Amino acid sequence: MSKSAPIIAELGRPETPEETAARKAEFSKKYRASQNFRNLIAALLITLVVVAVIIFGVPRGERASETEIDVAAIAQDVESTMDRPALVPELDDFWRVNAAELQSGATVVWNITVAPAAEDERGFIRIAQAFDDDSSWAPQLLGGTAATDTTRIGGLEWDVYALRSDADDNVSYAIGTQAGDDYVLLYGSRSADSTAELAESLIPQINAIAEAS
DSSP states (O other): OOOOOOOOOOEEEEEOOOHHHHHHHHHHHHHHHHHHHHHHHHHHHHHHHHHIIIIIIOOOOOOOOOOOOOHHHHHHHHHHHSSOOOOOOOOOOTTEEEEEEEEEESSSSEEEEEEEETOOOOOOOEEEEEEEEOOOHHHHHHHTTOOOEEETTTEEEEEEEOTTTOGGGGGOOEEEEEEEEEEEEEESSSSSHHHHHHHHHTTTHHHHHHHHO
């Protein structure tokens, strides 16, 4: 004796084979959709874990600091090459050195470029020691501008160069003085007062260079 089909409460009668097949198909569809949603959530969680490992787990080095230029060491090589003293600015924390090199040419020049260390300060000054030359050399760097005045700084007389507002290389002010056989020129875009302060810090070395000549 065959078992009769169960009565479905919603229908009030046994469901037909077609209704049974449709009900099972709908259940399978909902189950697959549920599984797909769970899989999606699991994939997102795995992705978040991987990203977190990359961000927090991978070691990262600190930002590399700017390479410090050893002016004293370079100056020693300059002195060895030129067989005479070379300027070595004794700078306080206000300044940083951007460049230091011996430049060849008709006149050999020991050139040091300094700029304020603070980001809110602007401008630069180049300290140039021209070996075996005098004030006639300076206009070559200053667009042909010759000295128009003099001033005294640290007991020494300095030539003052009044530069055009449209001068090349943003150079707006320059002063220079003779140091024995050499000529020392400070030129750049800092103010006259700032340039004079730097010049005054060089006085002992300029005097030593003059005495060694």
